[in-house]
Amino acid sequence: MFKRFSSFFIRHPVLISLSFVFIMVFCVFGYIVHWAFYNIERIEPGELISEKTSPSGAYTVRTYLNNGGATVNYAVLGVLFSNEKNTDSKHIYWQYKETAGEINWIDEDTVNINGQEINIPDGKYDYRHP
Structure with a gap:
């Protein structure tokens, strides 16, 4: 053979x-x-809009306003931080043509950012791939 x-x-x-x-x-x-x-993950955070910690304090989500320049509209980036584990941050939300970053925790494993529910820690929302 x-x-x-x-x-x-x-x-x-x-x-x-x-x-x-x-x-x-x-x-x-x-x-x-x-x-x-x-x-x-390659997107750089811009100006901090808001920040909320999960009900148990295990996670923190921060939203940033990303200015793409003169020819591109504003976008919002949501970043997940783990407060208990010493791990890297994870980008979980990316929405174009948006300036608000409203964060609401539904429960310990689900966060709502601007009307999009995301399961934590593995879920994410990217407007390019709904």
Whole structure:
């Protein structure tokens, strides 16, 4: 079995090389698409709008007003902080054309930001992918 594979690689080095290059280009393209259109962790927080702590004090959610510049509207970013664990913050809310950041805790595991319910700690809302 191994002999068949090794002889195939020896007889077709250009096909193998082109396949490898195609796979690498596809992976890089996939990473760029994910980074540009799906990852809200890369967004920098702007001006702090509001902050609320969960009923038990385990989590804190902060909303920030993000100014994209002269040609882009304002957006609101919601960031989750864990008060009990020493973990990194997590971006859980991203809404375009909005300036308010109203936070209401429904229960310990659910937060409502500007009318969008988000399950904590794994849920998130991104207006680009409802």
